[in-house]
Amino acid sequence: MKYSKLFGKTRLKAPHDAQSVNAGLLSQAGFIDKVAAGIYSFLPLGLRVLHKINAIIRDEMDKAGGQEILMPALHPQELWEITGRTRTMDDVLYRTRGAGNKDFIFGASHEEAVTPLAAKFVQSYKDLPFSVYQIQTKFRDEPRAKSGLLRGREFGMKDMYSFHRDEKDLDEYYEKIKRTYLNVYERCGMKAYIVEASGGAFSDKFSHEYSIVTPAGEDSIIIDTKTGHAQNTEIATGKIKNPSDNEERELPMKEVKIERGLTVEENAKAHKVEPWRILKSVVYKVDGAPPGRDLRRGEGFLGVAIRGDLSINEHKLEKYLGKPVKAASAEELSELKLVRGFISPVDQPNLRFIADHSIKNVKNFVTGANRLNHDLVNVNEGRDFIIDDFTDLVLLDENALDGGDGHKVEKAVEAGNIFKLGTKYSTAFGLMYTDEEGKQHPVVMGCYGIGNTRLVGTIVEASHDENGIIWPKSVAPYLVHLVSLGNDDNVLAGAEKLYGELNEKGVEVLYDDRNESAGKKLKDADLIGIPLRLVLSARTLKEDAVEWKVRGEKEVRMVGLGDIVDKVAEFAKS
Amino acid sequence: MKYSKLFGKTRLKAPHDAQSVNAGLLSQAGFIDKVAAGIYSFLPLGLRVLHKINAIIRDEMDKAGGQEILMPALHPQELWEITGRTRTMDDVLYRTRGAGNKDFIFGASHEEAVTPLAAKFVQSYKDLPFSVYQIQTKFRDEPRAKSGLLRGREFGMKDMYSFHRDEKDLDEYYEKIKRTYLNVYERCGMKAYIVEASGGAFSDKFSHEYSIVTPAGEDSIIIDTKTGHAQNTEIATGKIKNPSDNEERELPMKEVKIERGLTVEENAKAHKVEPWRILKSVVYKVDGAPPGRDLRRGEGFLGVAIRGDLSINEHKLEKYLGKPVKAASAEELSELKLVRGFISPVDQPNLRFIADHSIKNVKNFVTGANRLNHDLVNVNEGRDFIIDDFTDLVLLDENALDGGDGHKVEKAVEAGNIFKLGTKYSTAFGLMYTDEEGKQHPVVMGCYGIGNTRLVGTIVEASHDENGIIWPKSVAPYLVHLVSLGNDDNVLAGAEKLYGELNEKGVEVLYDDRNESAGKKLKDADLIGIPLRLVLSARTLKEDAVEWKVRGEKEVRMVGLGDIVDKVAEFAKS
Secondary structure: OEOOOOOOOOOOOOOOOOOOHHHHHHHHOOOEEEEEOOEEEEOHHHHHHHHHHHHHHHHHHHHOOEEEOEOOOEEEHHHHHHHOHHHHOHHHOOEEEEHHHEEEEEOOOOHHHHHHHHHOOOOEHHHOOEEEEEEEEEEOOOOOOOOHHHOOOEEEEEEEEEEEOOHHHHHHHHHHHHHHHHHHHHHOOOOEEEEEOOOOOOOOOEEEEEEEEOOOOOEEEEEEOOOOEEEEOOOOOOOEOOOOOOOOOOOOOEEEEOOOOOOHHHHHHHHOOOHHHEEEEEEEEEOOOOOOOOOOOOOOEEEEEEEOOOOEOHHHHHHHHOOOEEEOOHHHHHHOOOOOOOOOOOOOOOOOEEEEHHHHHOOOEEEEEEEOOEEEEEEOEOOOEOOOEEEOOEOOOOOOEOOOOOEEEEEEEEEEEEEEEEOHHHHHHOOEEEOOOOOEEEOEEEEEEEOHHHHHHHHHHHOEEOOEEOOOHHHOOOOEEEEEOOOOHHHHHHHHHHHHHHHHOOOOEEEEOOOOOHHHHHHHHHHHOOOEEEEEOHHHHHOOEEEEEEOOOOOEEEEEOOOHHHHHHHHHHO | OEOOOOOOOOOOOOOOOOOOHHHHHHHHOOOEEEEEOOEEEEOHHHHHHHHHHHHHHHHHHHHOOEEEOEOOOEEEHHHHHHHOHHHHOHHHOOEEEEHHHEEEEEOOOOHHHHHHHHHHHOOEHHHOOEEEEEEEEEEOOOOOOOOHHHOOOEEEEEEEEEEEOOHHHHHHHHHHHHHHHHHHHHHOOOOEEEEEOOOOOOOOOEEEEEEEEOOOOOEEEEEEOOOOEEEEOOOOOOOEOOOOOOOOOOOOOEEEEOOOOOOHHHHHHHHOOOHHHEEEEEEEEEOOOOOOOOOOOOOOEEEEEEEOOOOEOHHHHHHHHOOOEEEOOHHHHHHOOOOOOOOOOOOOOOOOEEEEHHHHHOOOEEEEEEEOOEEEEEEOEOOOEOOOEEEOOEOOOOOOEOOOOOEEEEEEEEEEEEEEEEOHHHHHHOOEEEOOOOOEEEOEEEEEEEOHHHHHHHHHHHOEEOOEEOOOHHHOOOOEEEEEOOOOHHHHHHHHHHHHHHHHOOOOEEEEOOOOOHHHHHHHHHHHOOOEEEEEOHHHHHOOEEEEEEOOOOOEEEEEOOOHHHHHHHHHHO
């Protein structure tokens, strides 16, 4: 392809409304164009990348026994009413009404399409197991769509669904696809981690996410560098830092008058102690009394204590309670006769308190005295206050993590997820099979998603530098970016000849044949990010050579024109 | 692929609600599944066909210099307001409202997306010409969606758009794509005719349709067998049958009393004349007085006379008047004091009459006397009645066509169309370029569509028999349908071996390995319609051979197992 003819050239700068690295670089480099928030056109360069990713996905799904199908985007609303997702996903559904007042939902997901489809073809255990997948557009009315291709309102997805006679068969297939997914990311040039996902605070859904590490990631994950497994900090458990030896003697508690700010840091500074010495107390309003737990004291409120240098993981707290929580408002605190910033579990007959395990390792805490500008020092659990229950409530972030056991925290982008759906959808749609004894059972299902357009964005987030994108070879729009510098006839003829030779060898070449400055052409090459840049100029021609530079590497070297086609072929295979 | 594992098996019969040949056969054979009227899932077999068609389309568009892109389906409504198609296409648009009360239209076409996109990249004449295309889903709320894949509410389309500096450049490219389109159909195994399209009654849009001849076609086209060009009967002009020599003497007109039916046939029978002797008169209500034409007489009504054996082409009539017409109702006729079935242009001072040229060649017409059960015979134009204007109003169907000049009428399905859009969209979206002198001009556009999912259905309409589909090799889901008959171990082992050998050679094989009756398996093979059927049974094994049958041919022959792989490879290339 000659760059002069390519539709979708580079722009001088990223569009002003590109709020993410991927949208900025991909737009500026001419891969995509924004139509509206979360809605993009793929230009020729971008579509080449997407097609390469699709080919890798198809190949891996086929190898895993998946059969490709294509279900429609328009779903009769009745189907979604059957599963109740007209309500549970109401916010993100695009709806329309067609001829004959028929209501449709634009597929935000395809369980409602694939399950009744499978029900038409599955009768007996002999029809199981099988799996089908599609590469199809999804429509989701995301309230915030500011992450470029990472969160689209219209986006591409590969969704696979598997159908099994029992949990055991699903489990085996699920493990197989776990590996298949790692292959996909690896072949796309990305290192992905399998993350145990939270599946929502109140869900027991079994699922895993695949995360790709990048500083721009929206999620934090904790990687076990020994196993390669990872946890989302939302639910991560693990060894936390232990700054105290817990061998101190318990000193007598006393109340002190002090003028201080309300944050832990300000508090610690005022008392001239480390933040971990502070006993942090947060009061939550619990949405309804949690079943089996006593919330009579405090009338639906709950105190939570944690070591001052740590943060409370509200997701863990909700999971523990089985109820949503919300930090109590200033008004609610004063109704409870609590003084904001000076709360402590000491002398709280009307408020139930639970705590994170972390407070067990510290003696002689500093905490509020429930009076403005009054604190208590040398406060000790068991002696000065009682905790109703200890549990793991710590947010395992970089700050909290011990790290000595090979765990580290990284920012990451989610690049896929897999779920064991069980019989939820098969029961809803009557997808049953008959076993050897003639007994009917619901089919056990799994589902497996990779956002293919999102993956384009993820790769850019993970693989770029200050000059532009750095495409992994396997998904690069072209392998070689050939650049001619200057208008010397010999240079132009030489570049044209090399372009022809490379094309003949089946090498994918983008040839920048424009009459532009060297600066502009080299800058564009870096921005576009094709793996191998070959520059031909009067200077290189003198040496009967071409300048060779691999994107993302510093080294620039000369390769003789006689060798270049072979060297490129070698590079392609490497 | 083993048929036992394939998702989407044949059904015993076509679904009861399949109202077209293509939907019936494709559903029964396991290629597609209906989700709602005009909305289908593609099962593995069907998707293989679609992917093969897509590959042919891509290859031909690339060869014609098209660059593939992918625009979104969600279009901000503002874009469609700019072109006014929110109104002109209102009926068929699916709409939705998203976050922030933003209104969207689901792309029924993509001029509103591609034109502003092009405007971002086109500045000067140097950026022209170019063409981009996409293979994308379209959404159209068709009022009637009863033709299977021929008229979908959600359907796939390849739409290409070309951009030029002037009409001349567009014309050249348009001619190039005309040939490209013929290549596409030919490579899909179909003979397509280029049909001059009507472009709507009130449009001067220049366009062509591609039609594939099939008895189930919705359209009638008139093929010029000498040139291969064709016309849609909607607008076709040409030589009509001339049953009268026009050498008759004009006889005296007289009124006769007669009891007869109201159709031309009944009328002719009662008078013992040929239908062409009847002067047929139809009264139309014209929607508003047409500009420059006198409709004062008859107050917005118009009489049209034509020879009795011919039909009035209302499309031509509307084009002539520049206004929509509607046959006058019984009530309207009586208000006009006209007697239904006995209307004639004789003695009609209050009704303007025009006529088709055909009445000029007949003397001594039979026509109504404007009184119930009274007719006039020996009626002659000029002497007994006056026609205000003669024009071509004949519907050129099989009945009317002379045929002597090499024209014939065929039923056909539209399989694509191409339009010269001119500057309509570029003007609307400010898509301008600067010429060599620095002057600004609107870009001249063309657009070129092929419904790829519709083409799947069209091929089935054009290529099937009473037993099932007959796939052209180039788009067949598999090349070979290997069938093992019986449970003999040697047969199963032989089939398995042959299946392996063919796969190894890269031949696409569907192997029916099921434990089913010979009848069922051979019936399914015919229904599915794969080009080459190979049957292995105890009987063929005795001859160390396999039974070879090409779908759509009668001949069945035996081919030695030693030769079979080579013969299949030959067949693949043939």
